[in-house]
Amino acid sequence: MQGAAVHALRGVSLEVGSGEYVAIAGPSGSGKSTLLQLIGGIDVPTAGEVEILGTRLDSLSDRELTRLRLTRLGFVFQRFHLLPVLTARENVELPMAEAGVPARERRVRALELLAYVGLEDRAGHRATQLSGGEMQRVAIARALANRPVLLLADEPTGELDAATGAEILSLFRRLNHDGTTLVVITHDEQLASEAGRVIHMLDGRIQDGGESPETAAPLPRRPAVPL
Amino acid sequence: MSGLGWAVKGLIRQRLRTVLAVAGIAISAAMLLDMVMLSGGIEKSFAELLLAKGYQIRLTPKGTLPFDTEATLDGVSSVVKRLRRDTAIASAGAVLGTSLYGRTGDSLVTLIGYGIQPEAQGVYQVQRGSDLTPDDTLGVLLSTPVAGLLGAGVGDTVRLVGRLDPQVAAAAVSRQLVVRGIVRWVYDYRGQPSIGTVLPVMQTLASGSPDDRASLLLVKVRDDAVAPAVAARLREEFPRLEVYSVVDLVRFFKQRLVYFRQLSYILATMSLIVTVLLITTLLTITVNERLGEIATLRAIGIARSTVMRQVLIEGTVLTVVGAALGIVLGLGTARYLDSILTSFPGLPAAFSFFVPRRENLATAAVVLLVTGSLAGLYPAWLAARAPIAATLRSEAT
Numbered sequence: 171m172q173g174a175a176v177h178a179l180r181g182v183s184l185e186v187g188s189g190e191y192v193a194i195a196g197p198s199g200s201g202k203s204t205l206l207q208l209i210g211g212i213d214v215p216t217a218g219e220v221e222i223l224g225t226r227l228d229s230l231s232d233r234e235l236t237r238l239r240l241t242r243l244g245f246v247f248q249r250f251h252l253l254p255v256l257t258a259r260e261n262v263e264l265p266m267a268e269a270g271v272p273a274r275e276r277r278v279r280a281l282e283l284l285a286y287v288g289l290e291d292r293a294g295h296r297a298t299q300l301s302g303g304e305m306q307r308v309a310i311a312r313a314l315a316n317r318p319v320l321l322l323a324d325e326p327t328g329e330l331d332a333a334t335g336a337e338i339l340s341l342f343r344r345l346n347h348d349g350t351t352l353v354v355i356t357h358d359e360q361l362a363s364e365a366g367r368v369i370h371m372l373d374g375r376i377q378d379g380g381e382s383p384e385t386a387a388p389l390p391r392r393p394a395v396p397l
Numbered sequence: 398m399s400g401l402g403w404a405v406k407g408l409i410r411q412r413l414r415t416v417l418a419v420a421g422i423a424i425s426a427a428m429l430l431d432m433v434m435l436s437g438g439i440e441k442s443f444a445e446l447l448l449a450k451g452y453q454i455r456l457t458p459k460g461t462l463p464f465d466t467e468a469t470l471d472g473v474s475s476v477v478k479r480l481r482r483d484t485a486i487a488s489a490g491a492v493l494g495t496s497l498y499g500r501t502g503d504s505l506v507t508l509i510g511y512g513i514q515p516e517a518q519g520v521y522q523v524q525r526g527s528d529l530t531p532d533d534t535l536g537v538l539l540s541t542p543v544a545g546l547l548g549a550g551v552g553d554t555v556r557l558v559g560r561l562d563p564q565v566a567a568a569a570v571s572r573q574l575v576v577r578g579i580v581r582w583v584y585d586y587r588g589q590p591s592i593g594t595v596l597p598v599m600q601t602l603a604s605g606s607p608d609d610r611a612s613l614l615l616v617k618v619r620d621d622a623v624a625p626a627v628a629a630r631l632r633e634e635f636p637r638l639e640v641y642s643v644v645d646l647v648r649f650f651k652q653r654l655v656y657f658r659q660l661s662y663i664l665a666t667m668s669l670i671v672t673v674l675l676i677t678t679l680l681t682i683t684v685n686e687r688l689g690e691i692a693t694l695r696a697i698g699i700a701r702s703t704v705m706r707q708v709l710i711e712g713t714v715l716t717v718v719g720a721a722l723g724i725v726l727g728l729g730t731a732r733y734l735d736s737i738l739t740s741f742p743g744l745p746a747a748f749s750f751f752v753p754r755r756e757n758l759a760t761a762a763v764v765l766l767v768t769g770s771l772a773g774l775y776p777a778w779l780a781a782r783a784p785i786a787a788t789l790r791s792e793a794t
Contacts, residue, residue, distance in 0.1 A: 203790065212696045213786035233700065240698020249792060251693035255406035268699050312697070 179204055179215070179374045186320070191346040192353045193365035201374040202355045203324055209353060210243055210322045211235045223319060240269055244313030248325035250305040252297035258284060258308045259293040265315040276315075283311035287341060303334030310341060314350070321345065323354045327361055339364050400703075404710040411683065418679045419719045422769070425672040426723020430761040431731050431751060432665035436658050438752030443650050446747055447643045449583045450519035453624035454616035454631065455646065457639045462649065463613050464494055464584070470638065473611040477514070479634075480616055485627050487619045490517025491596055491611035495603035499547050499592070500556040506546050508557070509591045511582065512599025512611070519583075519615040521593060526551035526578030529595055537574035538593040540582055546590055549576050557592065559602030570605055572598060587739065587746040614638075672719075672765065673772040676712050680776035684708060684783075691780050692788035701781040708780050712773025713766070720765045727761070728753055 179201045186192050186209075194202045207213035208220050211227045220227045222242065227235060239245070252261045259280045266276035284293050287307040297305060306326060313321055323342070327335035339361055346352050346366070354365060362368045370377040408415045456476070458468040470476070473491045480489035493512035498505040511520060515529040521538065529536045537555060539547070549555050552575065559570045574594065582591045593599075597607035604610070616631070618624045628642040641649075651658075684691065691704055731751035738750045 204786075207786045207789070210696065212789070236695070236698055236700050238698075239696065240700075243698075245693075245697050247693060247696075247789070249689075251690060251792075253403075253690060253694075255410045256403065264694075264699070265697055268703060316698075 177374055179208070182218075182374070182376055184209075184369065184376065186351065186353055188319070188351055189346070189349060190351055191342070191364070191366040192369060193362040193367070194353065194355050194369045194371060195357060195359065195362040196371035196377075197357060200371040202371050204374075205371070206322050206324050206353065206355045209320075210245060211239055240265055241316050242319050244316075244318035244321040246306070246309050246313050246321065246323035246326045248328040250297075250302070250309045250329070252305055252308055252312070254296065254298045257294050257296050258289060258300065258304075258311075261297060261308055262311045262315055265312060269316050271316075279315065280311070283314055284308070286314075287311045301334070302330050303337055306330060306334075306338055307341065310338075310345075314345075318350075320351045320353065323352065325355055325357070327356070327358055335361070400707060400710050401714070404707060404714050407683075407707075408711055408714060414679065414682075415715070418675055418715055419722065421675045422672055422715060422719025423722035423726055425668040425675070426720045426761070426765050427727035427730055428668035429665050429672075429765060430724060430727030430757070431734070432661040432668065433761045433764075434727075434731055434751040434753060434757045436661040436665070437757065438754075439654055439657065439750055440647050440651055441754070442749040442752050444643055444647050446583065446745060447646060449747070450522075450615075450617075452519035452615040452617045453621060453643050454618065454628050455641045456614040456616065456631065456635065457612070457641070459637055459639055461639060463641070463646070467612075469493065469610040469612055470614070471608070471610050473614065474609050476614060476635065476638075477517075480614065480631075481517075483627075485618055485620070485623060487617045488517040489614060489616045490514035490519070491614050492518070492520055493596060493599050493603065493610065494612040495559070495599060497592075497602050498558040499543065499590075500558060501547050505558060506590065508543060508546075509585075509589060510557075510559075510599050510602060511591060511593040512596040512603070513593050514596055517615070517617075519617070521580040521582045523578045523580050526576070529577055529593070531595065533577065533595055534598050535575055536577040536594070538578050538580045539576055540585060540589065540591045541579060542588050543590045543592050544576075544579055551576050551578060555592075557594075557602060560605055570602055572602060574598075583747060584745045586742055586744055589746075669764065669768050672716075673768055676715055676769055676772035677775055679715070680708055680712055680773050681779065683711070684776045684780045687780075688783050688788050689792040691783045692785045692792070695783065695785045696789060705777040705781045708777035709770060709773045712776075713770045716766055716769025716772075720762055720769070723765070724758060724762070 182205060184205070194205060196202045204213065208215050211220070214228070222238070225238070230238060253264070256264070259277070262280040262283055263276045266279065281290065281293055284290050287310055289304060289307055289311070292300060292304060297308065300308065327338050330338065335358070342352060342354065343364060354361065356362050455463045457463050458470050461468050477489055477491055480486055491514055495510045497508050497510045499508050513520065514531065516531045529538060537557070539549065544550060547555050554573055554575055556571060556573050580593065582589065585591050596611065600607045600610060618627045625642050625644060628640050628645070632640040694704060695701070731753065735749055735751050739746055739748055
């Protein structure tokens with residue numbers, strides 16, 4: 171038996187400028203996670219194209235796409251997805267090790283990033299020994315490890331209580347302020363309202379907010395760590 | 398964090414499962430090692446046993462193997478003289494095997510008797526006391542079991558009785574001899590009650606007179622390399638005798654044990670299959686449990702090759718630890734099994750079924766490591782092919 175094809179997204183056109191903080195909001199099943207996965211090159215559109223820094227993702231081989239995700243993009247997931255057997259520092263070092271960063275250099279940077287997200291004293295703790303908020307902050311530090319041009323976050327506060335979620339929001343604000351381009355998927359209106367631009371989606375279509383702003387984002391201040 | 402450290406931590410995370418898998422691999426590895434030792438060990442042990450005293454050639458009555466029947470050779474003294482005149486031969490001696498009795502109090506105990514030529518003997522090693530001299534017709538050598546049975550030690554006198562056969566109503570021949578030494582008979586089974594005298598004394602005990610008969614002749618060639626050529630020459634020179642080099646005897650032995658070897662190959666293969674199934678099953682379960690984690694790693698840019706490598710390293714770590722334990726377990730099991738098998742009657746106590754050799758250990762270790770590592774290929778492929786987007790979606794729901 172063959173089922174009918176389901177289109178998660180239809181006619182979506184979205185442009186995100188450097189330094190922007192974009193929130194994609196919408197109810198469950200509206201296609202926002204699919205959109206994020208397409209932007210991040212972990213899913214492939216049946217039609218249309220995705221371009222990051224002038225490179226069409228459909229022109230890349232699987233290996234090149236993997237390399238692009240490693241070096242140009244950063245991912246934060248709802249369920250953190252840290253490796254439980256590794257420490258916070260080792261989790262942050264993982265993408266740098268894959269990118270071939272020398273051991274000493276990646277150790278220093280991992281500690282800097284953990285300090286940036288306020289976890290310098292938790293560097294030696296395994297992921298399982300951290301709270302939800304701490305795990306998400308380690309996941310953010312991991313996402314920043316290879317100095318990505320774009321940070322993609324899928325429901326980053328979905329597993330957190332309100333207070334901890336607020337800490338993550340504050341961290342995102344700071345990241346954007348320090349120059350990181352952010353695309354955040356959420357159905358949390360408070361989180362969405364923090365963004366410079368909010369895109370609302372419904373039934374696989376962009377309802378509003380899809381237009382690129384005419385004015386460029388303000389120049390970032392010098393970040394606390396070289397992001 | 399190295400790939401190895403990451404793999405070890407991953408295995409420790411599932412402690413009980415890892416311990417059970419390692420135990421299973423260790424048992425399979427032990428079985429593999431034992432079977433490898435068994436398949437090659439028997440013939441090596443047999444060859445070593447034959448060469449224990451350096452005699453490379455045996456001459457026996459036509460159509461028989463050494464001590465395979467009670468057949469004897471006649472006119473052995475002239476044959477021995479001819480052999481000793483051969484410049485390629487370092488020494489040659491005759492051995493007569495027979496049964497006789499030892500008197501202890503009013504009763505008799507059954508003994509195995511060897512008539513030997515002490516100047517050229519390849520069947521015993523002196524443990525206590527002294528060896529016989531070629532003309533010592535009053536001396537006897539005892540094995541430790543006989544010393545116990547007769548309650549005799551070096552310097553004591555023992556009485557031996559031969560030809561005591563009521564079926565043929567033969568007259569008994571008796572000799573009172575002095576114990577010169579306690580010896581270990583190289584080809585005796587465990588507990589065998591053996592004694593030895595110079596050849597003429599044993600011939601008299603066996604047949605009533607020194608009839609110049611022997612069960613076998615032993616020949617030591619000066620150069621090991623020419624032993625087969627000398628054996629071939631002796632075969633032509635003594636057509637009414639069977640002439641065997643050690644190589645010939647090992648070949649006969651191998652033919653008799655062909656089923657034993659086949660069994661060991663089958664069991665070794667089965668143990669390898671069990672190892673592969675264990676590792677593949679464990680790693681496949683682990684990969685399936687960690688699909689979310691693997692999809693995340695792929696999403697953040699970890700290459701397929703890195704994911705595959707990690708799974709293969711885990712398989713290799715399991716194999717290495719299991720194999721190391723398996724070698725210890727296999728050696729212990731081999732020793733225990735050897736003690737059981739060599740206690741069977743008729744088998745020389747010095748014989749060994751399981752011979753631990755460096756090449757056996759290396760063969761078992763290499764075969765196990767290669768198959769164990771390959772066993773991780775399927776789960777590694779599964780991990781590398783995990784669909785990122787679909788897995789992350791299912792993880793989120």
